[in-house]
Structures are given as structure tokens and as C-alpha cells.
Amino acid sequence: MDIRFSVSCTDNVGPSAAVQTPVFNFMHVNKPIEFSGTAQMHKIKQMHVCTIGSQILAAITDFKYLSSTICNKNTKADIILLVDSSESIRPVDFQKMKDFMQLIVNRSDIGADKVQIGLLQFSSEPQEEFQLNRYGSKADLRRAISGIRQIKSGTMTGKALTFASSYFDGPKGGRPRVKQYLIVITDGEAQGIVREPAETIRNKGITIYAIGVLYANNSQLVDIAGSQDKVFFEDNFDSLTFLEKEILFEICNPGDSCKRTEVADIIFVVHGSRSITDLQFQGIQRILEAVVNDSVVGKDNVQFGAVVYSTNPQDHFSLNMYSAKSQVREAISNLTTMPGLTFTARALNFARERFGMAYGGRTSSLSVTRILVLITDQPTSPSDRPNLPAAAKSLKQDGINVFAVGVDEASRTELEEIVGE
Structure with a gap:
């Protein structure tokens, strides 16, 4: 069966409007960074192709359909x-x-x-x-x-x-x-x-x-x-x-060419060391569940995987482990934090390998969009920092689309480097 990701995307980020979740307040990165509430997450890069789930975009920024009225006054x-x-x-x-x-x-x-x-x-x-x-x-x-x-x-x-x-x-x-x-x-x-x-x-x-x-x-x-x-x-x-x-x-938006993609492999990479509070981690889990809810999950449709990392990354579930939406949601709810530091480059390299066929990933010849969503609240540890440019370059060379989301003390410079800004 076909899978569609609904997106209302443009090549330029539109006017900002905060999108509320139980924990986070989201706004565009090209607006002034104002910390408020429990935490602040910022969109670091908007992909210029319509290849991701609407809730990934909704979690990071606001798009046309996030207003209270989708069909505007000009619509008949x-x-x-x-x-x-x-x-x-x-x-x-x-x-x-x-x-x-x-x-x-x-x-x-x-x-x-x-x-x-x-x-x-x-x-x-x-x-x-x-x-x-x-x-x-x-x-x-x-x-x-x-x-x-x-x-x-x-x-x-x-x-x-x-x-x-x-x-x-x-x-x-x-x-x-x-x-x-x-x-x-x-x-x-x-x-x-x-x-x-x-x-x-x-x-x-x-x-x-x-x-x-x-x-x-x-x-x-x-x-x-x-x-x-x-x-x-x-x-x-x-x-x-x-x-x-x-x-x-x-x-x-009947004439909008920015519609829906057919299949995708999506891996969430979540920093889960003790620096992140339980409330923040629960908010991140709700975001991940929202992405899943807005997708048709299956081996021929959208597959999800999840990696939680601190000093070392841990593969919580691989791309082909679950083929039902309810199973993925339950697996996300069971994610836990882990002690250690923030080795982001190591986690990115680990996750990149998880897009391989040995872990349930599908080949690019099948026109599968591959997406990595990184969520972190800290800059990478000094001993891991020199490895970050090579990790980001490898993701790009493998054709993996990256979204990086920073919470609290995350380094904007690092996240922009990861997504190629």
C-alpha cells in the first residue's frame, strides 16, 4: 500500500508561530532565540524536498496547516x-x-x-x-x-x-x-x-x-x-x-507540488544521558509518537528505528523490528535514559550503519527516503567533538536527510554543522 507523508513545505521558512507541546515550545531558527517554559527546541534546517512526515515538520516548526484553519478564506x-x-x-x-x-x-x-x-x-x-x-x-x-x-x-x-x-x-x-x-x-x-x-x-x-x-x-x-x-x-x-x-x-492546496512521499526509513537518534530531565524526555517521546501516528507503518511503507545515546549509543529497535503503528508507539514509550556523556558523533556513525540492509534498511534503488532525526540537549563531549565533521559528511554521502533539534544547552553551531548549514 502507498504511504503518504503530508507536508506543506516551501523553499523558504515562513512566518513563525509557536507550536505547543506538553514540554516544548517550538519556533523557527531564523527568529530570535528566546528561551521560555521548560525547554526550547529550534528548527536548525528545513529540507527543501517534500520527503518527511508532517509531524516531523510540525514538531520542529510551523507550516501552513498548523493554523486553526487550513482551508483559508480564498478556498471554495x-x-x-x-x-x-x-x-x-x-x-x-x-x-x-x-x-x-x-x-x-x-x-x-x-x-x-x-x-x-x-x-x-x-x-x-x-x-x-x-x-x-x-x-x-x-x-x-x-x-x-x-x-x-x-x-x-x-x-x-x-x-x-x-x-x-x-x-x-x-x-x-x-x-x-x-x-x-x-x-x-x-x-x-x-x-x-x-x-x-x-x-x-x-x-x-x-x-x-x-x-x-x-x-x-x-x-x-x-x-x-x-x-x-x-x-x-x-x-x-x-x-x-x-x-x-x-x-x-x-x-x-490542489496545485501544490509538495505532496507526499511513498516510503521512508526513519531513525530517531535521541540524547538520553542524565542531563535531560524525565519531563523533557517524556516530551521527546510524545514528539516521536506524533511522527508515528501521522504515518502508515509497514515493511512496504514507513519503517522506524530508534537509538538512544550517551557515551555509547544503544539500538532500542531497528527499522524492520515493528510493522504496526501500535508496536512502534509502545517501543517508543519504553525508551529510557542512560548514564554517561554526550558522544553525538559516535551516535551518528552508529545510526548511519543502522540504515543498512542488515538492520532492516532498504536500498536507495527502491526510492526509499532515508531520514535521521537527532534530538539533543548538550554539545558533544570534547573528546568526541573532532569526529563530528566526518560523521556529518558520511551521512551526507550516504544520502541520509538529517534534521537536528536542539534543547536547552545544545550547540547551535554543532547542529548546523551536522545538517550541513
Whole structure:
């Protein structure tokens, strides 16, 4: 299956706006460095290619989609949400789908001349909740979404697609010469044919995004969306939270060439000596988990590895050790600090080798983007400092993209040297 990294990247860093996490306050490196709160992390380099997970970028700096509204005032779009309401979906997961729909509303600029949103449910039979032009405010849309009730029957997706087609037409609120989108969410295999009714919708110029959760059939999702790059697959309903930015970025930036990469090997290299507090280390773990949550994890998609270092580096898990998002998150939660000094060059050399095939890395011939994310709170120890230029050069020669993030007393000069500034 295809993996997409949603990014809103440009060749120049845009206006700074702090991004809050439980521990860290992030801002651009090209702004004045102002320490506040528990710690301050700074973006040292922005890669000029769209090849990294949106949450890596979000953790280090702010991008267009991090504002409260992704679809700005210049955006016009008709969006129909077609959601599976079958009995296989637990009530708690149905609520998570409603939460996802609320996020779509919250991050859109709603109005008759802006973004319109309609909602249909389906089970054995499709059911209208509201048409595109029914509600003209976020408050009304949120209230309507909160009030829907699960149908709890079969999964007749094809019938639902046929039903949905007319909801983009003028009599039901559709607007001519406005981009139109159908977002389908389902957790299971469709009963019946989906290719033909979906093709009919796409032939009207409507873009379909298909979101599959748990037991959804990927082949059917491709039949619905028309191509793999418009299919999103998650292993649980919690992960829907991280999709709304990606989908809305594509809807609201249709001409942006900066989209999504297919596969990546990502290794986190985290300084974990006793100089970093437990609270800071927990904050770093939350960042790493956010990157994982925004990715489709798998041996054919995105692989993650993690190295924690002090005087010596320790390989906590290699790239091919885990193939499920939940497994990677659990492994990250089990990372621990270790006694010792700060031998960053040694850790970088160690991590570079972990991109090799012996440790689960994939060859460059497979067009795999390789990314190393370094997070440290200290300059490297004096005895290790002379080794830093060679370590940075080796990473560059191997084609490994590096992000370096400094916390508290980290050396900005060293981090810029590591990323090649």
C-alpha cells in the first residue's frame, strides 16, 4: 500500500508561530532565540524536498496547516462525508469518526461562498444527514454531527456511492465551477460492487478520498478513490485524528507540488544521558509518537528505528523490528535514559550503519527516503567533538536527510554543522 507523508513545505521558512507541546515550545531558527517554559527546541534546517512526515515538520516548526484553519478564506470547496455506520463499528469508534468530522469542520472556513460540508451515512441503506447548503456556520455543523446516530446494519458501500452522486448537484447544494470532494470512511469490506458507482462520481469531476480502518479492503478502497495515492489506511480509529490535516491540505492546496512521499526509513537518534530531565524526555517521546501516528507503518511503507545515546549509543529497535503503528508507539514509550556523556558523533556513525540492509534498511534503488532525526540537549563531549565533521559528511554521502533539534544547552553551531548549514 502507498504511504503518504503530508507536508506543506516551501523553499523558504515562513512566518513563525509557536507550536505547543506538553514540554516544548517550538519556533523557527531564523527568529530570535528566546528561551521560555521548560525547554526550547529550534528548527536548525528545513529540507527543501517534500520527503518527511508532517509531524516531523510540525514538531520542529510551523507550516501552513498548523493554523486553526487550513482551508483559508480564498478556498471554495464542496465536501461530502460518506461514513460507514454498520454494526461492525463499536460505539466508541463511531464517536471517533464523529470527532474526525468535527476536526474537518473546525479547520475549514465554512460559508455559502467558502467551504460547504454535507454528511451521509450508510449501512445496508444510505441515509442523508444534511446536504451541502444546509448549514452555513461551524457551530451548526458541529451540532448536527454531534446529533447523528449509528445505523448498525450491513456495509452496502456501492449502493451508498450511487446515492451520494446526486448530492453534488445544484438541487442539493452543489455549486458549479467549485472543486468537489467525497470523503468515504469505512472499516470493513464492501458488500457489492463499488468500482462502477465510484467511477460515475469521478467522471463528474469529483475527487474521492477513501479512508479504510481496521478490516477495510485496500483493493476496494483503490476502486473507490481511483488511485492508491488517494487511499488512506489506518490500523485503528484513534489515527483518524492525524488524517484531517493531510486531507484538507490536499483539498485546499490542489496545485501544490509538495505532496507526499511513498516510503521512508526513519531513525530517531535521541540524547538520553542524565542531563535531560524525565519531563523533557517524556516530551521527546510524545514528539516521536506524533511522527508515528501521522504515518502508515509497514515493511512496504514507513519503517522506524530508534537509538538512544550517551557515551555509547544503544539500538532500542531497528527499522524492520515493528510493522504496526501500535508496536512502534509502545517501543517508543519504553525508551529510557542512560548514564554517561554526550558522544553525538559516535551516535551518528552508529545510526548511519543502522540504515543498512542488515538492520532492516532498504536500498536507495527502491526510492526509499532515508531520514535521521537527532534530538539533543548538550554539545558533544570534547573528546568526541573532532569526529563530528566526518560523521556529518558520511551521512551526507550516504544520502541520509538529517534534521537536528536542539534543547536547552545544545550547540547551535554543532547542529548546523551536522545538517550541513
